Amino acid sequence: MEVSKVRNEYSLSQFKVEGLLGSGAYGVVQKCVNTETGQVFAMKIIEKNKVIEKSMEEQVKREVLTQLKVKHRNLVRLHYYFEDSSQIYCLLEYADRGQLFAYLKTTGAQPEPMAARFFLDTGSGVAYLHQLRVAHRDLKPENVLLFGEELTAKVGDFGWCAEVASEKRLTFCGTLDYVSPEMLFGEPHDQGVDLWALGVLLFELLTGKAPFSMPSKKETMDKICAVDFTFDVRISPGAEELIRGLLLRESSRRMPLQQVLRHKWCDGFEAPVELAVGDLFFES
Template sequence: METDASASAPLLQTCLQAAHPEQPGQPARRPLAIQDFDIGCPLGKGKFGSVYLARLKESRFIVALKVLFKSQIEKEGVEHQLRREVEIQAHLHHPNILRLYNYFHDTRRVYLILEYAPRGELYKELLRSHTLDEKRTATIMEELADALAYCHAKKVIHRDIKPENLLLGFRGEVKIADFGWSVHTPSLRRKTMCGTLDYLPPEMIEGRTYDEKVDLWCIGVLCYELLVGSPPFESASHSETYRRILKVDVRFPPAMPVGAQDLISRLLRFQPGERLPLSQILVHPWVKAHSRRVLPPCAQAAP
């Protein structure tokens, strides 16, 4: 259903004001404007706009500037989703979560000032190499388990972990980048169906109430895809994919390392309560044996 743009403009304005990430009690500063940035090459394109490499003129600080068109946001009626994304991501400070530093807007556009991840999307790396080796995959699993444990402690469920939503920092470290489907819920219980078909957990497909354990399912699917090159339930039709997910029909190739099989099979459980907790992923023998996680220096001082 399309939203009338003239009616939604005040709604978008209200959402943006309510989502402001700056801490209360900070001194008022002049609002940022596009003129404060040198704009470089495009980094990516999405449904509502594009992302550009940019540099703050005053400090020469390099960022990624996400430019969203208000008309598109209003047309799709996703003002509240944008507000939620800004609110959530602005308050998450973790070395494996992409920082949202601030935002500003003008009459036509919303600008999100994001951390620049110089090595691009994990999805593109996977396309180039088709599969990742044990060290790379185990490192990513440790990074994601740590980042998601941080999110869950703050009552945030991501709900859409997949290669397209993971960026790579200077040292190749993973950064969870897209919080468009994330939700902050004090009870950690939801019923909305969202995410990506190949990564949907059984409880979402069946319309059951779910909690943060949907993220455990997603990283199990991701681990399989990184090692094999395709998701475990990928099929010729949507209905067949759904059927295989509900039966947890996982077929491991003969070359799949036994330790990785063990980890994946402990995460891809029909009953959410039976899935391996994030804390146990961090100490899983296969992860401990192969992970080469390196924390960036700034992580030591992160709030």
């Protein structure tokens, strides 16, 4: 299941495993160190037999090729990948401050300036993907990673990403608390699912919980489909306007992402609001 041809910059023998960072349906993510340079990476190891069992070859290929292509300061960078007969190894940026999910679990609801920074970092990365006509389709705090003392947020895990340039998609994917109504209704979807997820994320950043979360899956699904949410804590009018502009039943009515990133609520917060998306590329 060869993904692509890339020039030989690294070899597996250069890396020493230092611990397990996480595991998933198709493999594990390990912390590793380049023994020649001391640089730390996250190594995602995908088991080919598990991918083949689930008929996910094309999805995994899309994930790797998309992450090799994207170069943006708010997207986790895939530096290189290796492949042998049984596994694919993806050499990723190491998030030294872990997942946003773990950070929120420890700290709870965020002050608005910090919530704005996390939200705008995430939105900026998503805006770059949308410029490439790619939908992430699985935005959630577990897939937003934090870097450095300033806690820069970067979107990772491109396992459900898809190009939506010519036609909408029908595959059901994502995590229930963040899934959009059109997904639950089985309707075709596009980048609008990411706008919905950004609205859910901002709500959770500011209140400490997802807006539609209920004890049972059916109750959660019913609330999502009805767009039934309330604010149990006081938030500023600007933040509420943003959330209500993103959490709309009709995808086409959701606030455009460039308008989101320049919303008045963002004024005064330390985040890349005055952006032209193309300015945020890494140099190859």
